[in-house]
Amino acid sequence: MPNSSNSTTTPRTKGERRNRDAEVMDAAVRIFYEKGYSGASLQDVANEVGVLKGSLYYYFDSKEDLLLRIMKESHVQSETIFEKVSAKGLDPLDELDEILQELMQWYLDNVERVAIYFNEGRRLTGERLEEVEAAGRRFEQHLYTLLARAKKDGAIGDIDLRLCIRFILGALNSVPTWHKPSKQRRPSDKAITRQFAEMTIKSMSP
């Protein structure tokens, strides 16, 4: 299930008339993560893929377009998680707990993509920026309604919910700032996600 590269799953057919779309995407993720969107050059990406930089334009229209595509892949992931957990029909607090753990596990597996999502999104402009911002608002809204239900149930205390969301997301989204994907995972992913979810829930308790 952990799959740090969500794009290379297409099995490569013989004959090798490869469509390197996925490779390009993955390379871009690595480079954008390492150098930041502005600091990264398409030359870097091209080197990583092993093509000439001009050739990259077969796969996307512009550098900004490339960034947008990466962002969209992350949207799909988080929305999938929301839907999957929602479908279980749990208590608000249990649903929150499960969402937090699932999200965090995905974060742990995709540190680079997540880092890009949170740090480089603001480099987009115009329509592309709006698109990403809209997705961000949907994300928060979903969380908000969940917390509101929990509050009505008396499961969480009398606190400002908007502020509460900042707190939770702050803690959660910090994953890419400290998690190094290459290292041996100590503590285990499970321990991490569990403690984070627990701390989060406790922080809101009445």
Place this chain on the structure above:
Amino acid sequence: MPNSSNSTTTPRTKGERRNRDAEVMDAAVRIFYEKGYSGASLQDVANEVGVLKGSLYYYFDSKEDLLLRIMKESHVQSETIFEKVSAKGLDPLDELDEILQELMQWYLDNVERVAIYFNEGRRLTGERLEEVEAAGRRFEQHLYTLLARAKKDGAIGDIDLRLCIRFILGALNSVPTWHKPSKQRRPSDKAITRQFAEMTIKSMSP
């Protein structure tokens, strides 16, 4: 105490041919915040200051040097807070509470600097990078010893302290991602810092 620009405090006497070091710094903070270090050009900074691009080099040696100076100013601030609160000789949990509130207040007042601190620090290289990383480690170490004392007192539960620090700092450092300095502050700064500190302490409670 709130002082959103730590450099322009010197009152300007009329007719005086002043050292614009502080203006340059402030301009750089605004530009680096808005466009990111890599995305910002010294031309942007020069425009903001109202000086020609080449003239900036009187004030710093290189773009990277400029970034380092901005980072250092933030170090000084956080270390001052640590020292000030330490001197009071409080219980570990009370000390933590006060540190969190003081830090957060400074974050609220200096969103731009804080954002630069957390997002652009990794663009430094060589010695400069090491210098900043060392300061970061001192910061964490201070927090760690504080938490360790609290744990020994039984004031916080049996949790992984390193992980706990990630959680706390994640929530705290997220301030610049959501706080807009220009807006009317609702809820009030005091409400914000209090709820955050409370949630933090509760999240660790035994």
Place this chain on the structure above:
Amino acid sequence: MPNSSNSTTTPRTKGERRNRDAEVMDAAVRIFYEKGYSGASLQDVANEVGVLKGSLYYYFDSKEDLLLRIMKESHVQSETIFEKVSAKGLDPLDELDEILQELMQWYLDNVERVAIYFNEGRRLTGERLEEVEAAGRRFEQHLYTLLARAKKDGAIGDIDLRLCIRFILGALNSVPTWHKPSKQRRPSDKAITRQFAEMTIKSMSP
């Protein structure tokens, strides 16, 4: 007689897998007219035809070759007119009058091709350039002998004939700079060609 696209006349039988040579040529004419030879890209042409860029090379050897072919089609036209009118055995001035009107009518019907002919011809190089220049000289030479005969007859005044040709061709060749093919033709084509021919003849009168 008016035939603004000399290549698409072949009726298309259904189901037929036709040679798109003519379509490619017409598309190139439109694009080269609009953007100029240097400013036009084969991608533009490919889009217009509805074919992939690489596929175009089935129809020509190089971009310059494509331009040359367009130019040659125009040569054929003007030479046809010269021959047709010559065959009538008219007085020099009458022949000139008829040639001017016929040419101008063709210009009015083929503004794009004519514009390309006069503006983009100089982008050719080497043999291709020589070929086109030779055709231009034949054109002028024909006009010159015609005028020389008229002058001997006393039908036109004592003026420098080379200069006179510049004048005439300047006026005539300006058609594509002001004639918009899409617009309703006011004044009528006939009125235009007649007034131009008249003014031309009068300008040389003794």
Place this chain on the structure above:
Amino acid sequence: MPNSSNSTTTPRTKGERRNRDAEVMDAAVRIFYEKGYSGASLQDVANEVGVLKGSLYYYFDSKEDLLLRIMKESHVQSETIFEKVSAKGLDPLDELDEILQELMQWYLDNVERVAIYFNEGRRLTGERLEEVEAAGRRFEQHLYTLLARAKKDGAIGDIDLRLCIRFILGALNSVPTWHKPSKQRRPSDKAITRQFAEMTIKSMSP
């Protein structure tokens, strides 16, 4: 009066802290003339000036901006001529005659600029295009009112004036297509301008 480079007139002061604005402009005129706007590269211009291509951006904002500036210099010239001749208060036909000769002389002296003016103007876009088109309309309007006055006086026949202007300008503007500035001038400039003006006037005679 003949001055094929209208920009290098500023005497070069000692100390040589040269402002190469004029040199850049002249180089661009030569290159744009030779290769066309689209076909010319700023590298070509830079080579001609003897600077690196990046350095050129000290003198203009973009290639298109450079083209616009060249166009504007031509506007100034033609408008100056119009004003100068207008001020004499001549008969319409005499005024036309003098304008034609003055303009043509300027054309003969500035073939490259004129060629650029008529051939490359359409490569401009947006506001810049509108600016140039507006100037073109002013030019034509001036000519139109002049012809209208002459027609009322009975000095020219009953012809379509708009069409007449096309004819005149076609002949006049063709100068850069045949005049080679380097060659020894045979026939003399005076002979050329006189014959052209005469032919023009005669072409409209009642």
Place this chain on the structure above:
DNA sequence: TATGAATGAGAGTTCATTCAT
């Protein structure tokens, strides 16, 4: 006939940096 993928060169443009004045 046509496609899809790539090439390699070069386009316009930006930028940190330098330095004589």
Place this chain on the structure above:
DNA sequence: TATGAATGAACTCTCATTCAT
């Protein structure tokens, strides 16, 4: 202190062309 002019490298992006399929 500050300017004006230039550098040189790198950047994003475009394009004519090729070729196996």
